[in-house]
Amino acid sequence: MISRGLALVTACALLLIGARPQSASNTSSPPQHNSSAQEHEDRSFYLGTPVAHPEDLSGLWEAPDGHGGAIGIHLVLDTTIPVEATTLAGTRQSWLGLTLGLYHRSGAEFQLGDEKRFSDSLRGGSVRYENDRLILHARGYDLDLHRIDGDRWSGRFHREDIDSAAVTLARPTTQPSSKATWFLGTWKSMSGSQTTCLHIAEASPAAFLAWSDSLSTKGSANYPPQLPKPPYSWEHYGDLVKVHSTESGSLSVELSAYSPICCSPPFLAVSADNGKAMKADWPGGANQAPHKSRWTKMPGNTCITPAP
Numbered sequence: 218m219i220s221r222g223l224a225l226v227t228a229c230a231l232l233l234i235g236a237r238p239q240s241a242s243n244t245s246s247p248p249q250h251n252s253s254a255q256e257h258e259d260r261s262f263y264l265g266t267p268v269a270h271p272e273d274l275s276g277l278w279e280a281p282d283g284h285g286g287a288i289g290i291h292l293v294l295d296t297t298i299p300v301e302a303t304t305l306a307g308t309r310q311s312w313l314g315l316t317l318g319l320y321h322r323s324g325a326e327f328q329l330g331d332e333k334r335f336s337d338s339l340r341g342g343s344v345r346y347e348n349d350r351l352i353l354h355a356r357g358y359d360l361d362l363h364r365i366d367g368d369r370w371s372g373r374f375h376r377e378d379i380d381s382a383a384v385t386l387a388r389p390t391t392q393p394s395s396k397a398t399w400f401l402g403t404w405k406s407m408s409g410s411q412t413t414c415l416h417i418a419e420a421s422p423a424a425f426l427a428w429s430d431s432l433s434t435k436g437s438a439n440y441p442p443q444l445p446k447p448p449y450s451w452e453h454y455g456d457l458v459k460v461h462s463t464e465s466g467s468l469s470v471e472l473s474a475y476s477p478i479c480c481s482p483p484f485l486a487v488s489a490d491n492g493k494a495m496k497a498d499w500p501g502g503a504n505q506a507p508h509k510s511r512w513t514k515m516p517g518n519t520c521i522t523p524a525p
Contacts, residue, residue, distance in 0.1 A: 258339040263346070266312040268296050272519045274315070274346070275455030276416060276428045278370055278386035282321065287420065288379055289386055290351075290360070290370065291318035291332055291428075293455040300449050303436035305412075306523045310452060317344045317351070319358055319376045325424030327457060329475065333358060333376065362386070389418035389426050391518070399488045400460075400468045401425075404495065404512040405520040410438050414520035415470070415512065417460055427458035429472055430520065468495070486512065 268274075271294050279289025295313040302308045320332035335342030335353055345352040349364035359375035370386040393401045404415040414430035431453045440446055459474035459481075466487070473481040482505050486495040493514050501507040515522075 255340075259341070261312060261314040261337045262343075263312045263315070263337060268294070268310045268312050270519075271296055271310060271452065271454045272414075272416075272430065273368075275430070276388070277418070277426055278368075278388055279320075279420070280384055280386050282323075282379070284323070286321065286323040288319075288321050288374060288376065288381075288384070290362070290374075291320055291455065291457065292316070293318070293453070295454070296452045297449040298434070298452065299436075300446050301436045302450060303434050304523075305432060305434060305452070305521045313451070314338070315344060315346060316341075317353060317360070319353075319360065319374070321376055321379060325421070326459070327426075327475065389420045391416065391418045394419070397462070397466070399492050400462070400486070400495065403515040403518050403520065405515055406497075406510050406512045408510070410434050410436075412520055413472070414515075415458065415472075416518065417458075417468075425460045425462065427460045427470070429456050429458050430454045431456065432520065470497070484510070 275292050275294040277289055277291050279287040282288050293316040295315075296310040297313050298305065298308050298310055315337045316334055317336065318332035318334045320327070322328070322331045335344050335355060335358070337344040337346065342353060342355050342358075351360060351362045351364075351370065353360040357375075357377050359373060359380075362370040362372040362374070365371045365385075368388045372384070374381050374384040374386070391402050393399055398419060401417050401419055404417070406413045406415070410433055412430075412432040414432060415427065416429070417425060417427045420426050433450045433452065435447065435450045456473060457475045459469075459471040461469040463469060463485075468486045469483065470486060471481050471483045482499060482502070484497045484499040486497040488494075489496045489511075495512045495514075497510045497512060499505060499508050499510065
């Protein structure tokens with residue numbers, strides 16, 4: 218997945234022409250010579266639809282594969298808000314696009330190639346999400362899942378040689394089971410108009426999964442006179458993150474760990490304020506100066522809260 222900064226430029230341009238970013242997974246489509254036709258085929262079926270709770274349609278759901286790994290779905294949801302908005306709380310978000318990854322991980326950690334991605338556009342594979350039903354039909358891949366109680370999906374899952382007509386995919390637990398898993402849950406960090414929301418879950422003992430949301434509100438940002446404001450603020454939910462618990466009890470976190478674009482920024486975090494916060498130490502590296510940050514533990518699965 219491309220970095221947020223680069224993708225924002227691309228997405229802004231696409232919205233101006235009524236399109237959304239093309240799914241990178243759809244490499245088998247023939248080249249399009251008519252630009253307007255290509256824009257149409259890259260556009261989400263649900264562009265502009267109101268989104269009430271984007272965190273509920275992003276991240277990971279999975280089931281054991283019976284061999285020490287797991288099968289599951291990974292949802293990445295992009296939305297927009299008016300560029301003049303100064304807060305996400307109470308602000309209507311509009312659907313920009315949904316990316317669906319069908320994955321099979323053989324171990325505790327994701328590896329590149331574990332998932333195959335599709336999107337809710339003609340060229341992206343025609344993923345459909347309507348009335349709590351998620352549907353995909355492509356060569357070697359089929360999905361027909363219904364949202365059920367308990368933040369689960371139930372139905373058919375077909376990924377290459379795995380084909381189950383009755384699978385139940387559940388959200389990995391985000392509730393700490395001991396002091397050693399103090400970091401499970403949802404964490405919020407802010408820098409100016411940017412907010413990073415980190416969701417950390419436990420898939421099995423000593424195996425942890427995580428995803429992040431990159432949120433922005435441009436209404437309070439200052440732009441040089443020669444640079445126009447973007448047409449909207451872009452919200453991005455569900456990027457995969459690498460997390461590891463260290464022997465000392467701290468947490469190693471690598472945001473954008475699966476991005477093909479250099480470089481993912483790692484940091485080490487320790488618990489603070491009796492588990493209500495964590496302090497992060499970011500070492501210097503490529504495209505990153507050494508610095509510190511603070512993360513606040515959120516009571517639910519969202520970082521969108523009214524201003525105090």
